[in-house]
Amino acid sequence: MNAPAKLPRWAEVGLLPLINLVAALLLSGVIVKIIGESPWAALRLMVQGAFGSQEAIGYTLYYSTNFIFTGLAVAVAYHAGLFNIGAEGQAYMGGLGTGLVCLWCGAWPFWAVLPLAILAGAVFGAAWALIPAWLQARRGSHIVITTIMFNFIASAVMTYLLVDVLINPGQQSPETREFAANTTMPAMHELLAKLNITFAASPLNLAFFIALLAAGFVWLLIWRTRWGFSLRVVGQNAAAAVYAGIRPARVVVAAMLLSGALAGCLGLNELMGSQHRIVIDFPSGAGFVGIAVALMGRNQPVGILLSAVLFGALAQGGSQLSFDMPKINRDMVVVIQGLVILFCGALENLFRVPLSALLNRRARV
Amino acid sequence: MKSTPPALELRGIDKRFGAVHANRAISFSVARGSVHGVIGENGAGKSTLMNIVYGFHRADAGEILIQGRRVEIDSPQAAIAAGIGMVHQHFMLVENFTVLENVILGVEGGARLKDGMARARAGLEKLAHDYGLDVPLDAIAGELPVGLQQRVEILKALHRGAEILILDEPTAVLTPKESDQLFRMLGRLREQGKAIILVTHKLREIMAVTDRVTVMRQGAVVGEVSTAETSPRALAEKMVGRSVLLQVDKGAANPGASLLRVKDLEVRDRHGVARLKGLSFELRAGEIVGIAGVAGNGQSELLEALAGIREPTRGEIWLEDRELVGEKTGPRERRQLGLAHVPEDRLRMGVVASFPAQSNAILGYHDNAACNRGVLMDRAAILKGCEQKMAAYDVRPPDPRLRLSAFSGGNQQKLVLAREIDADPKVLLVGQPTRGVDIGAIEFIHKKLVALRDAGKALLLVSVELDEIMGLADRILVLNGGELVGELAREDATEEKLGLMMAGVREDHA
Amino acid sequence: METYTLIVLTLAATIRVATPLLLAALAGMFSERAGVIDLSLEGKMLGAAFAAAAVSAVTGSAWLGLAAGIGTALALALLIAFACVSLRGNQVVAAMAVNFIVAGMGPTLGLAWFSLGGQTPQLNDPAQRFTAIAWPMAEHARDVPLPGLIYAELFSGHNLIVYFAAALVPAVAWIFYRTRFGLRVRAVGENPHAVDTAGISVVGLRYQAVLISGLLCGVAGTYLSIAASAGFVRDMTAGKGYLALAALIFGKWKPWPTLGACLLFAFTDALATRLQGVALPLVGVIPVQFILALPYALTVLLLAGFVGKAEAPKAIGVPYAKEK
16 A cells, blocks of 8 residues: 555645645746746736735636536546546537537527526536446546547547537628527626626626535535445455445446536536537537646635635636736646646655654654 | 575564554665565564555654675665565466566566577576576466466566565465475575565465575564474564463354255356366354365355355255355345355455445445435434444444544454444354454454354354364364365364365375 | 638647647657656646747747757756655656646746736747648648648648657557567566566656656747747646646547547637537537546546556556565
8 A cells, every 4th residue: 555644734724735826836936037027026926916905706607617527527527536638628528518408498488498498517527427438347447548538529529510510601700699688697797786886897606606506515415325336345445346336337337427517517607607508619628627727726616616616717817917927828727727737746755754744753752 | 604694684674654663673684595574463564564564654763784785675676786676465377478578577688578588598597597487488477377376476587586585474375395396496495595574474484495584573573583492373473472372262062953954056157267176065053164275275265155145056055944045045145044144255255445434334234224214314314223233243343434444453353343243143154264463353353253153153164274173163174275185073183183184185184 | 711721720639739649648648658647748848948938039030949849848847756666656746746837837937038917929930940841732722622721731831840740659559569669668666676677677668658758848838839839828838738638538548549649639629610609500609628528537437447448558647666
């Protein structure tokens, strides 16, 4: 057994992620410096851009909503011992489901469209996860590779559909016609206005609450039900699961279906909430960012919420940064995301081992 | 003779892993042309010591002398250079390589394989001739039977010019016949002047082949004697540190109704090879039936088939008047019907090491009403249940929230037993109940099993420790090559008889 | 155009598309056969593509560009090796991190250095690029119908890296099956414990294998930016690293079958370009996307065991720890 260095819980969920985050940000600062801008000014601009106004906060949380969905998707699969790199493709296909409901049910009232749109997103996303899941469960095909392949296949299918089938006639860009107004998510500022609270206009919408509900639902499911127990047993020790009368193949498929369904809900925020049509490549990497979010959040729903907000802030602050600093564009955000994945995931033993040595020495004295 | 320094001498080897003091100032020496036994219980520190000698671990203190000269062994590379070869318990073979490729790995004799391969082939044929180590050089290593794979390991060591050969529990996977062949081979190596270290926990082997023996307990050497001047009982007492109860204290069995019946049970592995070849027996209330046999003769398959983990290819399993068949009666359903199972390999199958004790205490029973309240799990009940089990089975520390890997082997096993026995099964399948368990816990576990028998349950005990079978079982079935070669009442069983039967000699001839 | 001309030109395009795939797939072969999942082919190639184009643009030398491309990919490989081999981090995560970092870093540095929105300057001087090498008489041979055209299009007229890639296949096969290093790499991906007990450093071997992957990815990336095109653009690998990985798996981690897989995948790509909007008899217009997705679908089918069976190196993805 290769037991990782043990840390007390507060260090495991609090201190270590913080150290990793700081390391990633420090290195990002070095890069900004190399480019010839001031890291401090950049940081200030980003924080300002992400949290400096109601509008900024709205945008930040709007991006966070996407990341909550995909982060939860990655985490659910992770607990079952699966690495779902296919959240991107599942989100893409899920969005198709949501989009089709919005396109086809334009005459229906919103309260009827909403459950159907959620269902369609979840079902389409789950369906896209089903084949890799089934192949993993029944034929042992490496799910990392199959989900990557399915990302590309999803991209090809969606390009075909948007270019050749669903395209709004008489238009150049590959996207559908706009959804009817009654099939779009109410924006947050409109909802708050009904409660007599004024909030600046932003793409933040009802889907944010759906994401919070999803996080609570996942937490209950994983940590408080026997199904979640079985799922975690399969993820930690498949032989023990068989011994305990759990059927790993079923759990693997079920976990991936749930994972795909969660990723598939991204369209609720991105398409129904903001774009109001199906556009090409709308997940724009959120599926991959979900990996970083889950890693940073230690695969716990609360951690995922927090890290989703962080990544939302990076996305929003980053676009602000690219406005104000001519030498920096939004790609810098991708670099920072990569560095966070690097330090929180790949290099986690870098600080874990010395930290555990330090804390254990202090504990012994 | 005194002037020749020993082939290997250890002086004051000391090693700690965190809080565990694995080796305490260990010293002994091994002469050329001798077989030196190192015996001790699981966890006595034998493996750590050998890993230090082979350069896997570095000792915190102490020195290693080869032919009287101090050497620094900080890697297997250095060990090989010093003339040390090691045959590990789990073979270190690249399974899809040929025997020849396996042997030359690391000593290829040049950047191009061609010339080195030809030279190695010639050298190996000579070795095979000198020591009677015939192995097909171009066969794929993974397709050879274990006895031959072990020979490949010995060839590997000799091909590297080993003068000191360490064998770690070499007979664990061998049939008695293969073991005899191995011992004959070791005899020949001894004649050629090699120094051989045989690490084992089996007294029989020590008595059969060694010249001297070092006894280890709790990381320290507690005795070193000439084999000719000692007895198995004396060694056993040294090993455990007090006079051992080779007999478990129990009254006569009072078998009642038949609870589990097995008819013509056949199990094939995924390659289609029959691992169980038509077994039939029954288990009655109030008795412990022991399954004796060398590891790998179908015991695991039997337990797994009975527990519902492995689908038999033929035959019937009846629990009282109900036939257990197919997916409808998997492990979960069998537990509910009163068939519990303590698996052979606890860490691989019986527990989830990263989960807290309280989660492990419900593993397999997590669907039961007692653990759930509606759709959610009843956390208070689970915690309380675990506390009760820990108290009743003296699990230390009694902390349900502690992750399982933090408990000692004995305490983990007690928790598993508590879980399975607490479910009040009619039939309990027990595999290697005391593997990796300290002496104190062994007695506790044996008492619990006997108490369960006396409460009118039926127990099937699988163990590769003959002493355990002899001590606990009321009836003994002997497995060899997936077949039952015979059945003995405890009174009629002797080590000699069982040994012959384990080697495949039928009851009527034994 | 005559049918055979079409076919020959499609095959010539196949070779050009196959080159970076082949280089990357062979790169991945070293890493994966040594037991380290190579999902960072994409990132290493992209990083090399940027560095090669940037240095070539600044120095005017294609060779310095190549050196920079290789150097960058090696540095990324070193990071992977440090994370996965020394620190025993998760190999998939490490690769994702590298892919992210490079995807952002190229355009970021590109913008800062060249102010062209993340691209590098157009490379107009032939010395800045690896250009096609015309074989003797190739221009004249073109007029001789079939054999001449094959000579001119399939053999002549490629750049140096294409020929390098072609020569690499037998070389890699030789290394894997005829040399000590190859034996050890194959062994460490199957059973690192056996390698360790044989007195060989597992860490050392894996570092070497991962670095060779970096080296070859460096060449592949350089090909993309300063041989196949004249400068770096954002995301110019466009999934080729993953496609190369698919080819490696489709080729069952063996050199010659991997070459076959690369050619097959490249052919679908070349075909897709040819068939864009062309109505075929009987089937009509085949959507290009479906042809492009074919390699991925084939790989999934292979992994599912529906077309042959791919046995991955046994120890792949598992960090090596001495104590069991």
